[in-house]
Amino acid sequence: MGLEFITRVIKTSAIVSLIQLPFVAIYFDYRYGLGILLGCLWGVVNLHFLRSVVVCYTNLSGRSKRQLMLLLLLKFPLLYLVGYLLLKWSLFPVLSLVVGFTLIFAVILLKALGRLLLSLDEFKTEGSIFDRKGSGGAS
Amino acid sequence: MHYTTALSFALPLSLGIAAFGSAFGLGRAVSAAMDSMGRQPEAAAKIQVGMIIGCALIEALTIYALVTVFVLQGKIG
Numbered sequence: 001m002g003l004e005f006i007t008r009v010i011k012t013s014a015i016v017s018l019i020q021l022p023f024v025a026i027y028f029d030y031r032y033g034l035g036i037l038l039g040c041l042w043g044v045v046n047l048h049f050l051r052s053v054v055v056c057y058t059n060l061s062g063r064s065k066r067q068l069m070l071l072l073l074l075k076f077p078l079l080y081l082v083g084y085l086l087l088k089w090s091l092f093p094v095l096s097l098v099v100g101f102t103l104i105f106a107v108i109l110l111k112a113l114g115r116l117l118l119s120l121d122e123f124k125t126e127g128s129i130f131d132r133k134g135s136g137g138a139s
Numbered sequence: 140m141h142y143t144t145a146l147s148f149a150l151p152l153s154l155g156i157a158a159f160g161s162a163f164g165l166g167r168a169v170s171a172a173m174d175s176m177g178r179q180p181e182a183a184a185k186i187q188v189g190m191i192i193g194c195a196l197i198e199a200l201t202i203y204a205l206v207t208v209f210v211l212q213g214k215i216g
Contacts, residue, residue: 003188047191050198051191058173088209101202
């Protein structure tokens with residue numbers, strides 16, 4: 001589970017938020033659908049910038065101060081200003097924005113659970129309850 | 140005391156407490172992750188993923204507090 005996990009989470013969240021848009025718009029209210037979409041896009045952009053900042057900062061070989069400053073400037077003032085304006089203008093219901101923002105965490109949880117249950121990676125450490133060969137769960 | 144007065148005192152205080160807790164948690168998480176990456180550079184990618192997801196979750200708590208304050212702010216006349 002490397003950084004591609006976060007890329008997949010970002011892609012999946014964006015796709016899920018796009019899929020829900022017509023259904024929520026038709027069966028409930030288009031403003032709720034758009035609010036969920038915008039909340040999810042905000043969360044996706046937030047996670048993307050967070051990953052970029054961490055990778056740029058911990059990349060010791062090619063650390064660029066200018067790139068790091070640009071990322072920090074984009075993430076902290078601009079992204080939070082957009083979130084503030086989304087809440088302040090009240091074009092979309094606050095609940096829909098919160099649901100959209102939470103969607104990305106639901107995707108992270110479900111993806112991690114899926115990997116855990118399908119035994120896809122290193123969640124099984126030796127001696128843990130998920131380790132069938134070890135002594136952890138079989139005693 | 141009217142409830143709007145109590146709200147106008149409680150909202151900034153609660154947001155400050157949430158921000159303090161989030162900053163404290165982020166500082167501890169990033170510090171521990173950097174320490175681990177320094178000890179085990181070969182596991183840096185895995186530690187980075189855990190740290191990024193943890194940072195996102197900690198940030199989300201503050202954002203939920205901010206949204207709650209925004210919602211309740213409308214009740215103050």
